[in-house]
Amino acid sequence: MQILEMDTYRYHGHSMSDPGSTYRTRDEITGVRQERDPIERIRKLILSNEVATVSELKDIEKEVRKEVDDAIAQAKEIPMPDPSELFTNVYVKGFGAEVFGADRKEVKAVLP
Incomplete structure (x- = not known):
């Protein structure tokens, strides 16, 4: 089993009562x-390599957005x-996994 970790940033607080700016x-x-920002990075990469136009994106x-709105409904x-x-x-017990930090320099834990 493989798990793919996507490291990004939470722009907002944890909840409605947490503005995230304190x-x-x-x-x-x-x-x-x-x-x-991963979305902006990929957008720039797509445009710079002429994979799609601004209009197509x-x-x-x-x-x-429509697909997400439909799924929410x-x-x-x-x-x-x-x-x-x-x-x-x-x-699930029995599956070991290496857990890395965001910089992938060191293994933080090996789960049983």
């Missing part, structure tokens, strides 16, 4: 958004699962 500066958030974005229609399902498929 423990980091607005400059930090803006800097990360400009330099490390906007069309794709509209399609994706569908999810809201589905009844909540029975509480007995809370821990179903959450953890």
Whole structure:
């Protein structure tokens, strides 16, 4: 089994009561958004390699937004699962995994 980790940045707080700006500066958030945002990075890569045009990317974005909105609407229609399902498929014993930090320089843990 392989797991792919996507390292990105949370631009907003953890919840509605957490503005996310009490423990980091607005400059930090803006800097990360400009330099490390994965969507902007791939958009620039696509455009610089002429894989798609700005117009084509906007069309794709509209399609994706509609797909997400449709999925949200569908999810809201589905009844909540029975509480007995809370821990179903959450953890499987016997699979080991190496857990790396964001910089991939050192293994933080090996899970049993």
